[in-house]
Amino acid sequence: MDASLVRELVPAVIGVLVRRGADFAAAEDAVQEALIRAYEVWPHDPPRDPKAWLISAAWRKFLDAVRADAARRGRELTVDAEPPEGPVPAADDTLRLYFLCAHPTLSQPAAVALTLRAVGGLTTRQIAAAHLVPEATMAQRISRAKRRLSGVPLDAPGDLATVLRVLYLVFNEGYGGDVDLAAEAIRLARQLAALSDEPEAAGLLALMLLHHARRSSRTGAGGRLVPLAEQDRSLWDTAMIAEGVTVLQAALGRDRLGDYQAQAAIAALHADARSAAETDWPQIVEWYDELLALTGSPIVRLNRAVAVGEADGARAGLTALAEVDPGLPRYAAARAYLLERAGDLRGAATGYAEAAGAATSVAERDHLTREAARLRHAAQA
Template identity: 75%
Template sequence: MTVAPDDAVLREVAPAVLGVLVRRGADFATAEDAVQEALIEAVVRWKSEPPTDAKAWLVTVAWRKFLDLTRSDVARRGREERLLAEPEAGPTESADDTLALYFLCAHPSLTHTSAVALTLRAVGGLTTRQIAAAYLVPESTMAQRISRAKRTVADVRLGQPGDLPTVLLTLYLVFNEGHSGDVDLAAEAIRLTRQLAAVTDDPEVGGLLALMLLHHARRDARIGADGRLVPLAKQDRTRWRTDLIAEGVDLLQAALIRDALGPYQAQAAIAALHADAHTVAETDWVQIVEWYDELLALTDSPVVRLNRAVAIGQADGPRAGLAALDDVENTVPRYAAAAAFLHEQDGDMATAATLYAEAAAAAQNLAERDHLTREAARLRQLPGSR
């Protein structure tokens, strides 16, 4: 039996419960197993006996489960005696246990892939099966990945975490996974980032949450009725969620006023300018280029340099965009697609068609590959494009 993915109470409370156990001295791996067993018991018992305090109930049951697991290991008997001396019920500590778990799961010793998986399991409350389905890998593969990650952080105590940028990158990677299987990872990342924003005071956290909301606001318009990808320029902007845009802009403004600009705030500012335009023609490309300049100064990222070239092509014309593209290595992901777009804008349909086909061959997902293939076919049908 697994915990239902839509059980909001369990999903919200589980990370705090795990944090309590770890703070009491439980090792991470065993504590996480104990919490999962407590969640399974909750699914069964709460139907007929709902508790008045969900967190207190889960802490009590999970602590007993942990002690049972500890007792079963003879090699840990000495440690068990020490743990048994601790208060079993006790207060359900309200320190920033969830925040500490974010940092623990995003420890620098973990790869990004492992950090994402462990965060989804320990903080997000997802099952191994759900995470495996979201990443389109066998459950056994994901189980091994999570087990290795838990062993890696087994001796890391709360208070010895990774840094905030690693946590934010982990959440950003979760968001970018989008949706597959029965778990909406984009929505899950927003939920987790909201939790993080509630317990930490850093403008980049607000910037990341704003960026997620502004991108998520366009989600319904990204796929057409035929199931095909719809690029930003052709999206039906009446389908953009104005509530998420408004919230994202408010969060961004609150972050920017702190005068501590970071990469997520700069990206959110770019997304906000797109969201502010009622039509493609109204987009303030000049200001977008200025924000890309800020972002490039912060990151010196080749991907940012690529996107900046496309923005320059919109602001100053395709020739200027192609000139800016000369500063980007052609091995950067989506280079061919950007070059194809700029050549099309410049009227060189034959070159654009060839580049769209190259981009399609290198695409990482079927929707993008289908879109780029159709773009190449569209241009090849035009007179003089061959």
């Protein structure tokens, strides 16, 4: 049985049931029941049309559940009969299902979990393992999210920005357990980009591809963090980079620039450089200017200051950094980096030590601690 095919069919099947009258929670439960049956039947009796089979089986499960529930006996169903076997209409509800799972009434953790379950087709156990939480905790989170969506129509207007943000959150959570969330986010982003006419959907896909292409070079032995400038670029996935650049160019050609496209353009310039020394920093600064105009983000202003330091010299970077809130995460690390480039080794060592104390991960803390120790030693030499 092709598990990847099943996962691709899940959102479309849920969407069909919701469109026929089932609420989201009931539809999702019915599809999960149908999937269990499919895993029992398909290995020895594969269907001619897997999607039609799943829709029929899930609709039967849904009708059985409604009829068995005394509280729902009086409910009017949009269709009160089993749908006929045969080809399924071409309408695709997957995009609307994305919007439903990223509904503004849901918290971000709930939206991420529900997207992985309903659109990604992952099991509750897999999602829990990827997030390093007990399965019971994740089950409660998903159940609460489904209850909150009870009665929300599938055709309600959706917010693409929310959908994209949820997918980017999934991507940035990386991987854990037996589920690679970064790869899963790319799979879903491909699907969304194919369904959507918005260039920002393609921009997010390009950004994911360009970042993911460098994944194998980001850590060394024992999980040691490797900064971009020190990464072994021969380990980068050139095919994935080429795909990301192609997707990005098509998106930029639509002339509707968004922040994911701008971020992807910066990532593409890093990927295009054969070495850190050959990076086109002036053009990266220009893209940060575009990104800052789009978002006004303090984090973007921080990253721009570092890029200015690379393009125009460390002193120019420190001047740009003076306009940034010192309370921002990684401000101390950015300032330490620019101080080192400016020749202030003692100031840089102090900055790296301060940044290590505020690090959000063990790998980052260890890296910053090593940088502080290296500069202390260099300053004393």
